Amino acid sequence: MFPSPNSNQRASNSLPLPQSSASRARQKVVLQPGHSPLDWANLKSKNLRGLPPGAPPPQFVKVTPKELKLHNKVDDCWTSINGKVYNITPYVNFHPGGVKEIMKSAGRDGTMLFNKYHSWVSVDRMLSNCLIGRYEP
Structure with missing residues (x-):
């Protein structure tokens, strides 16, 4: 006899679903109010480069590994992804992980x-207004 579709019980011969190692390793993170993906989408419409007014546009900025290493704190945090800084x-506080x-x-x-x-x-789409420049290793 098969269990009814509405039954909350598992058949005795069923096996638990496998979990990937990535899903087992990740912890759920509760984001603070105002830090949802929708909040980020609204915020990212502003210039978030963090550079002073009059700074050159990103296509003219070259960032070396030495310069990049200086920005490794929560309140001053840069990273390079796919050759862009x-x-x-x-x-940082919007990151789902x-x-x-x-960090x-x-x-x-x-x-x-x-x-x-x-x-x-x-x-490029998610961090477009955070673009500093090109990574020059």
């Missing part, structure tokens, strides 16, 4: 980490 300071996870790429090239967990995400 972004000021992720405004995004939490501050601790995004793993602070002050360094975060391309491998980003692509490992977010290969389907368009970083």
Whole structure:
């Protein structure tokens, strides 16, 4: 006899669904009020580069590894992804994985980490107004 579709019980011969190692390792992070993806979408319409007025446009800015390493704190956080440097300071508290996870790429090239967990995400679109310039290793 088969269980009814509305039954909350599992058949005794069913096996638990496998979990990927990535889903087991991730912790749920509760974001603070005002830090949802929709809030970020509204905020990112502003210039979030964090550079002084009159700074050259991103296409003219070259960032070296030495310069990038200087920006590795929660209140001053840059990362390089796919050859571009972004000021992720405004995004740190919006990151769905939490501050601790995004800080793993602070002050360094975060391309491998980003692509490992977010290969389907368009970083250019998500962080367009945070673009500092080109990464020049």
